[in-house]
Each structure stands twice: as structure tokens, then as C-alpha cells.
Amino acid sequence: MLESLRKAFSQFLEKISLEELNPEKIKPLLEDFKVELVKNDVAYSIAESICSEVAERLSGVKVKRFEDIRPTVKGTLRQILLEKLSKNRQKDLIETVKSKLSERIPAVILFVGVNGSGKTLTVAKVAKLLLKNGFSVCIACSDTFRAGAIEQAEILANKLGIRAIKQKYQSDAAAVAFDAIQYAKAHGINVVLIDTAGRMQTKRNLMEEMQKIARVAKPDLVIFVGDSLTGNDAVNQAEEFMRYLNIDLVILTKMDADAKGGAAISISSLINRPIAYVGVGQSLDDLEPFNPEKFVEDILS
Template sequence: MFGKLKEKLLETTSKITERIYKKGGEEEKIEEKIKEDKVDKIEEKIEEVKKSEKMDEHKKEKKISFFDRFGLTRAIKKAIKKEIVILEDDIEDILEELEIELLEADVALDVVEKLIENIKKELVGRKITPDDDVEEITINAIRTAIKNILSQKKIDLEEIIKANKAKGKPTVIVFVGINGTGKTTTIAKLAYKLKQKGYSVVLAAGDTFRAGAIEQLEQHAKNIGVKVIKHKQGADSAAVIYDAIQHAKARGIDVVLADTAGRQATNANLMEEIKKVVRVTKPDLVIFVGDALTGNDAVYQAEEFNRAVNIDGIILTKVDADAKGGAALSIGYAIGKPILYLGVGQRYSDLVEFNADWMVKKLFGEEEFKFSTEREF
């Protein structure tokens, strides 16, 4: 998960750390230490990773410290001989490399530019003394820069549900996105999660266009034990969702999760239809479901849907298979809306709440995430 992005961030962190040590110490001693340690340390770590891969192919991202990874050790810290100040010239070339590498990892351009700017703010002008932990300073600087990108205003779904329940009305959530992102399955996963927490849920089969969409939603509903409100294929999507809302009101159901047909943002007629759905049903939340594997395309799609219907939040699917990580880093910042959940596997339980701290830890190899390939549907 996020392998390419993680690799580039680790590499950049190590390069900056090494550059600072060289500036503050005796370069010749550092180079000697690198040569001494490099072969033994790298070979040792490669063997560890190989053993890890044999045990579990999903644990390839075994944590390797930054110094071990690039042949440096904590002994090099003794090379800092005097107080120094980090200048922009000291790290400019490294950040230029990172900029290109982030773009290759499908991070959106405006996000790349903001991230580089944030890293400079954190590091340039920083005083380093012989007593400082340069590795920690570098890691924390990049960590903070990334967290600033990821931190959007949060939405507490349970708080919304409880507030509406107190008023005697259901919480209505409409899901939008293009074809094939996994909207229907994501709706089932969220229904399962909410039901596990004790909330009553009804599903609205608002995708009346795709062949088999209603039947797919019905099967999910049967599996998790909730009801579906449906009309015939080709019926008006807004009418189906409206009926589901009335059903929920009449029976005191807590949440209505409404499916809609996948549509390309470039299709003007279909985008007008989704605008009508939102206008008629007046949902509490409009959630965009994006496929993490599509990278920058997911960002573009989210921007287009946001312009059309003002989405409130994002769910990214197929994150467990995302080798690059660009969409997860970019999409929230690009449209100024929070990522709510990540789809990380094939089970109904494989929908996790998004957390910026977890994401940062994951990108720095400090957090292992176990996901299952076992399929429930």
C-alpha cells in the first residue's frame, strides 16, 4: 500500500539528513562511515525483508530505519561539530527531485507545490546543534508538511446521525461517482459498519440505469440484514430515494444510504440528473466514491462532482491495492473536503475511518495495516 510514495518520502528524508550531517561535520569521515556500513547493513536488511515476504506477502513494507536504509548509522551523529543553519540552497536540489518523483506517484501538481513549500517552511532557517537528532528533525519536518496537506475539517457521521435522530428524522446520504469505483459495495460496507454500531439502515436503489445494479444491492442487503427500497429499472432515481426517505421516516429508521448510477463528469445530461437527485432529496451528506488506483483521475473526478453537487466528503476504494498513494494524498486537499473512509479489502468490515495521523505513519513505515483478501460478496 502506497509503496511508491513511501519510498520517495523515505529517500528524501535520508538525503536531507545526510546533507545536514555533511554540512555540520567532517565529510570525509562521513563518507568513510557510509562505505563501511553500506554493504553489511543493506544486505542484512534485504535478508530480513526476504524472510518477511515469505511469511506474508502483504508485509513487504517492513520498517527499516532511514539510516539503515541508505547505509548511514546513528554513529554518524558524532560528525556534527558545530551549530549550523539550514539554508534553502542546502536542500533545493533534493526537493526538486522529490517534486518530480511525487508527480510520478500521481500526486496532483498543486499538492506537490504545497508540500514542497511546507517542507521548506519547516526546515529552512532551522538551527542544528551537535546535540540535535537530525534524523528526528528531518522526519518531523516532512511529517508535519504532509499532515498539513491531509488535515481537512472532519465530519463526525455518528454525531450527525444522533442529532437527526433526536429530531425524529433519518440521516440521508447520497453516494456519487463514476462507473466502476465500487459505490454499491461501499454502501454495503458502510451499512454493515453502521448496523454493527447499533443504527438502523435502509438502502435506496437509486442506480436504476446499470443492468443488475438493483439486484446487486439487494444481495448485499440480504447478506447484512437490511431492507432495500427499489423501483423498476429505468425509474426516476430521485423518486426512488425520496420513497426510501419516506419509508425511513415512517418506520423510525436512522439512516438512508442512497446508491446512484455511475456517470462521467463530462456527461452533461447525467450530471443534471444527479443535481436533480440532490435537489429533490436534500441529503445530509453527498459522498464522492473514488477509486484510489486511478490516481490523478480520481482527483479530477472529485473536482467535477464537487462543482456540480458540492460534495461533503470522500471515500477512497481499493486502497489496499494502491501502490502509488497519490490519490490518497491529493484528493482531500484538491477539493478542500475530508476523506471519510478507505476501502481496504474484500470483506464488509474492510472499510476504515480515515485518519491523517495513521496515513502519515503508514507513509513512514511506522504502521502496518493488515487487510484481508477473503471475499464476502
């Protein structure tokens, strides 16, 4: 995981250690570094920002003759990356559910994203996480479009011992969400997780359908599920979804298979929302809280 991105940072640190810390000397190194960042799925604007901040913060830094400057540069990179990744989390999954529990009404969580991002499996992973924390959960099968989506959600729900609320294919997705919320209220269920159809961000009619689901369900949290392997596409998708819905949190899937990792650096900065969790496998237990400090250390190690 992150091998390619780690190599890009390592090579930059090695090259800059051979130069004096003055703007003219490090400018060509930063230009090369920017190219490597973009190759590793860091959005161009973010790569440019990282490099310009490195140049600015290292400008005027005094080091003794023969002193190894790598720790100084590494510390600067660490600080910049953490600033990009550590967005204020105004909403938290577990705390949101706890607050609704005190009101004696179910927390409603809406999952959105494009086709193939691993949304349905992620819904089930979040369901298991919530069950481990002592909450009761049901799933709304609001993906009434993709063949097999309802069956997939039902199979996963059965594994977890929870109820999946469904209607027929081509049914109104918002109506399914409404039914699930009513079921949760009637049966004292703490959390409703709404699985929606994957939709390309360029399809305006599907994006408007997503808005309808949100209007009906009135979610307490909207979670964007992005595939880290798609790199900058995941970033562009998140930006476009933000035009239609107020995303609260991001979950990046398939991080265990991502050698680049640049999407994680870009997505938080560009939509100003934190990555809450990352998917690291196919098991229902393979969902980990995203730790910016650990992520940065992995890159710079």
C-alpha cells in the same frame, strides 16, 4: 500498501541527510522529490506546495556539526502532511445520524462517484457500520442505469437483513430515492443510503440528474466515493463533482491495493473535505476510519 510512496520519502530523507540545510544545497533535491511525488499520484500543485513548504521551514534551521538532520526533516514533513490531510470535519457520519434520530426523522445519505469506484459495495459497508452502531437502515437503489446494479444492491441488502427499495431499470432515480425516504418514515427506519449510478464528471446531463436526486432527497450528507487506484483522476473527479454538489465527506476505496497513495494526500487539500473512511478489501467489514496520523506514520516509517 503505500510501498512506492514510502520509498519516495525514504530516499528523499536519505539524500537530504548528506547535505547542509541551506536553500542552494536542497533545491535540486526538492525538485527530484517533487517529481517522485507526482509519480506517486500526488497532484502537481500539492507536490509543489509540499516542497516549497519544506524549503521554507528548513531555511535557517541550525544543526550541530555531524548531527543527523533526518529527524528534523522528518518532523517537518510530518507536520506538513498532517496539515494537508487533517481538514476540519464539519459533519460526521455517526453524529449526523444521531442528530436526525433526536428529530425522529431518517438521516439521508447520498453516495456519488464515477463508474467502477466501488460505490454499491461501499454503501453496503456503510450500512453494516451503521447497523453495528445500533441504527436501522434501508438502501435506495437509485442506480437504475447500470445492468445488474439493482440486483447487486439487493443481494448485499439481503446479506445485511435490510430492505432495498427499487423500481424498474430506466426509472427516475430521484423517484426511487423519494420512495425510500417515504418508506423509512413510515417504518421508523433511521437511515436511508442512496446508491446512485456511476457517472463520468464530463457528462453534464448525468451530473444534472445527480443534482435532481439531491434536490428531491435533500441529503444530510453527500459522500464522494473515489477509487484510490485511479490516482489523480480521483482527485479531478472530486473537484468536478464539487462544482455540482456540496460534498461533505470522502471515502477512498481499494486502499489495500494502492502502492502509491498520493490521491489521499491530494484530495483533502484540493476540495477541502476530509477523508472519512477507506475501503481495504471486499468484505463488508473492510471499511476503516481514515486516520491521518497513522497514514503519515506509515509513509514516513
